[in-house]
Amino acid sequence: MDILLQYVVKSFDRSTKVIDFHYPNELLQEYNWELADQPQNLEEILMHCQTTLKYAIKTGHPRYFNQLSTGLDMVGLAADWLTSTANTNMFTYEIAPVFVLLEYVTLKKMREIIGWPGGSGDGIFSPGGAISNMYAMLIARFKMFPEVKEKGMAAVPRLIAFTSEHSHFSLKKGAAALGIGTDSVILIKCDERGKMIPSDLERRIIEAKQKGFVPFLVSATAGTTVYGAFDPLLAVADICKKYKIWMHVDAAWGGGLLMSQKHKWKLSGVERANSVTWNPHKMMGVPLQCSALLVREEGLMQSCNQMHASYLFQQDKHYDLSYDTGDKALQCGRHVDVFKLWLMWRAKGTAGFEAHIDKCLELAEYLYNIIKNREGYEMVFDGKPQHTNVCFWYVPPSLRVLEDNEERMSRLSKVAPVIKARMMEYGTTMVSYQPLGDKVNFFRMVISNPAATHQDIDFLIEEIERLGQDL
Amino acid sequence: MDILLQYVVKSFDRSTKVIDFHYPNELLQEYNWELADQPQNLEEILMHCQTTLKYAIKTGHPRYFNQLSTGLDMVGLAADWLTSTANTNMFTYEIAPVFVLLEYVTLKKMREIIGWPGGSGDGIFSPGGAISNMYAMLIARFKMFPEVKEKGMAAVPRLIAFTSEHSHFSLKKGAAALGIGTDSVILIKCDERGKMIPSDLERRIIEAKQKGFVPFLVSATAGTTVYGAFDPLLAVADICKKYKIWMHVDAAWGGGLLMSQKHKWKLSGVERANSVTWNPHKMMGVPLQCSALLVREEGLMQSCNQMHASYLFQQDKHYDLSYDTGDKALQCGRHVDVFKLWLMWRAKGTAGFEAHIDKCLELAEYLYNIIKNREGYEMVFDGKPQHTNVCFWYVPPSLRVLEDNEERMSRLSKVAPVIKARMMEYGTTMVSYQPLGDKVNFFRMVISNPAATHQDIDFLIEEIERLGQDL
Numbered sequence A, B: 001m002d003i004l005l006q007y008v009v010k011s012f013d014r015s016t017k018v019i020d021f022h023y024p025n026e027l028l029q030e031y032n033w034e035l036a037d038q039p040q041n042l043e044e045i046l047m048h049c050q051t052t053l054k055y056a057i058k059t060g061h062p063r064y065f066n067q068l069s070t071g072l073d074m075v076g077l078a079a080d081w082l083t084s085t086a087n088t089n090m091f092t093y094e095i096a097p098v099f100v101l102l103e104y105v106t107l108k109k110m111r112e113i114i115g116w117p118g119g120s121g122d123g124i125f126s127p128g129g130a131i132s133n134m135y136a137m138l139i140a141r142f143k144m145f146p147e148v149k150e151k152g153m154a155a156v157p158r159l160i161a162f163t164s165e166h167s168h169f170s171l172k173k174g175a176a177a178l179g180i181g182t183d184s185v186i187l188i189k190c191d192e193r194g195k196m197i198p199s200d201l202e203r204r205i206i207e208a209k210q211k212g213f214v215p216f217l218v219s220a221t222a223g224t225t226v227y228g229a230f231d232p233l234l235a236v237a238d239i240c241k242k243y244k245i246w247m248h249v250d251a252a253w254g255g256g257l258l259m260s261q262k263h264k265w266k267l268s269g270v271e272r273a274n275s276v277t278w279n280p281h282k283m284m285g286v287p288l289q290c291s292a293l294l295v296r297e298e299g300l301m302q303s304c305n306q307m308h309a310s311y312l313f314q315q316d317k318h319y320d321l322s323y324d325t326g327d328k329a330l331q332c333g334r335h336v337d338v339f340k341l342w343l344m345w346r347a348k349g350t351a352g353f354e355a356h357i358d359k360c361l362e363l364a365e366y367l368y369n370i371i372k373n374r375e376g377y378e379m380v381f382d383g384k385p386q387h388t389n390v391c392f393w394y395v396p397p398s399l400r401v402l403e404d405n406e407e408r409m410s411r412l413s414k415v416a417p418v419i420k421a422r423m424m425e426y427g428t429t430m431v432s433y434q435p436l437g438d439k440v441n442f443f444r445m446v447i448s449n450p451a452a453t454h455q456d457i458d459f460l461i462e463e464i465e466r467l468g469q470d471l
Helices: A001-012 A024-030 A042-056 A074-086 A097-114 A129-144 A170-177 A200-209 A233-243 A255-259 A302-307 A338-371 A405-414 A415-426 A454-468 B001-011 B023-029 B042-054 B074-087 B097-114 B129-144 B172-178 B198-210 B233-243 B257-261 B298-307 B338-371 B408-415 B415-426 B455-468
Strands: A122-127 A159-164 A187-190 A212-220 A244-249 A275-278 A293-295 A377-379 A389-394 A428-436 A441-446 B122-126 B159-164 B185-188 B214-221 B246-250 B273-277 B289-294 B376-381 B388-394 B430-437 B441-447
Touching: A001 A042, A001 B074, A024 B097, A042 A170, A042 B074, A042 B097, A042 B338, A074 B001, A074 B042, A074 B074, A097 A122, A097 A255, A097 A275, A097 A338, A097 B023, A097 B042, A097 B233, A122 A129, A122 A212, A122 A302, A122 B185, A122 B298, A129 A159, A129 A170, A129 A212, A129 A244, A129 A275, A129 A293, A129 A302, A129 B001, A159 A170, A159 A200, A170 A187, A187 A200, A200 A233, A200 A441, A212 A233, A233 A244, A255 A338, A302 B172, A338 A389, A338 A454, A338 B042, A389 A415, A389 A454, A389 B023, A405 A441, A415 A428, A415 A454, A454 B159, A454 B415, B001 B042, B074 B338, B097 B257, B097 B273, B097 B338, B122 B129, B122 B298, B129 B159, B129 B172, B129 B214, B129 B246, B129 B273, B129 B289, B129 B298, B159 B172, B159 B198, B172 B185, B185 B198, B198 B214, B198 B233, B198 B257, B214 B233, B214 B388, B233 B246, B257 B273, B257 B338, B338 B376, B338 B388, B338 B455, B388 B415, B408 B415, B408 B441, B415 B430, B415 B455
Parallel strands: A159 A187, A159 A212, A212 A244, A244 A275, B159 B185, B159 B214, B214 B246, B246 B273
Antiparallel strands: A122 A293, A275 A293, A377 A389, A389 A441, A428 A441, B122 B289, B273 B289, B376 B388, B388 B441, B430 B441
């Protein structure tokens, strides 16, 4: 306990490092991590805990901006400890009575917030957004061609899914796994802000139909991974309605904005979706993992996935079997992911999540306002951030004098990786970078930790300049 | 902390109830579980924790025998708390340096124990055995027809998977999801002990080939869910070799026996498998979830699943990229499931797991020896248990005088559900029951909690008789 609480305290202390970085071979050599025949004593076990935490990333540190999931909510953490202590599975009411009810209550609330009448519909907590998106694809296919369950893809015409070129790679991963194939995922063009262009979507749907293929799914993104862009959901919904295609919204990252009166307009049209992925472990700061897939039509998940295992789902039990929800999952045993979200929601209220989200978005705007006209910065796209994603290049003084040609691009592409490597070696802060399309490596700043402040944003800028000015 | 530790202490206390059972509508009405706009105070939050645990199943209780995952290991629990506190994801070394290394070390050790030379090969911790089995199917398909990834199932002939009629339902679930279809999963006959009959396997493979189908996977089971049967892996391996078919072993439940010198012979031939599912969260008592999929051929998982997301797997990072293992997963974010297993292994040693497993198997034999000749009991199959599964009917006095006819069967089928319901209402113990094939509802006793003793087995028998003698 002392070791863990000490780590928590350090995570919030700006004078400690975000990471004490060592290269893999260093860490492998420095310690003996091997598993042996004989037991170790308590003292050694505690030392392993200390060592593990010494080299861990402090994902709750206010200057850790590297991923979409950051922060360390104390109620969420306590709830996760309780979950571990209860050590059960979600398949039946019999072995997880309260957790099953809380999942029911929480998913219903999330559907109400999405805007489905009376919170009706279905859903599940799944092990991450990629799996939630795969569920959506699986259910959309089942809705159109239920015979796939028994007969496989050989029984149906070629199915085509559509998603934007900025969407998450899990759509392709899902299509590969489900036997649909990545070639059948058509990437729709985006505008310069990373939003799907509806006219291109419609064009590609018509094209696919002309070839005799069957469009079965459009996955719009609410909060893209890199730009934080929101696809125009209303326009997408109109197209899906016109061509009778399942509309999925991947709001893994953007779903949190539904909690904010100020920002939820960015997801207008989500209420017209057939399914929605929403990861409270991202923008809402719930400990990992907590991802929900919400489905508008009730019963579909069950028919799609059920196999009636008689050793789990006995039909002659003494309670209401509609609470044995396990057979709608792809998993058999399923981790309890709901309790941390539920308890945080009780502790913060919807109002608390709203304040959290509004604050993070305000911080992103603060960063944007500082760097948009600052010497040495170039924005990757114009305009105020719609989510907390701020994408920019830092251009060191030596590059500022160069003309905008290939050599400059090539040199600029090497700037972010070097600054990032130095950040990790100093351990002062962490922010992600990547190339995208024809754009060379740029920084992608994201903020989901409500512990971050204006001063932390100022610090990030100073640190980038300190570590990059000689490049 | 007090609330949690109090619960842990109670979990081990035989005088407390395993469950304080309430029907779903009672629990829903008794408390207000709803999510509101406004926050609640700490006192209320703590009360929710208490309420949640009050109605939880004590899965660590020595008289809880209901599922394959039971027990509450204190080192495992501490490790899970540490994992929650570290609150990170497994996709890159960058954000989970130690956990990535521990996964590497632990999976290698598991492969050594399976018997692959030098522990070579590949693997991943996945969210449960069903997903691990689905991975095996996915990888087997990719190995034979890599073009499925891009072109989907339409590009390949009809694929057929084989598994026994006693195998886990996740094989069919996986086939449905992967676009193979449940009709293409052929269920092979079992002998009276629940073991796959190799001659029937070979016959069905030949039959499928004659129809022009392509056998691509045999999934043998090491430790079936209900009978605890071990398929004859050596014979299955010979057949797979002869027909060039991927051999998977679903050792989710039976894998733990590999830790025991006394019992590992039951998995002879597992070293010839191409892939193995092994869930340390079952027989080895690791907190939920901890399931591994091990693959003999290195690199296959990566080629099968990778999508090269440039925002995560940047190729110009400053460390050895082979430790960025995230792209071989179906998931994007992946929960850290390795640490609890690793820390328990350090604390117990291989020798500790061996003692744990030998003890549980000895308890099962103890139960078997008591009831095999006891009045009022009938064994579902003959012979000593191979795993901790003991399957039996309790026949109340009123049924003992009846002839073996349909009426008796029909009455017998109602006995186990009533006794189980009474067990839950009294909260004294829990054991599973189910029908299987033409066998009506019988009890399936399993033991994976090393805290259980001979007295707990005696108690179970007394309790069944106390609750069932009037039926």
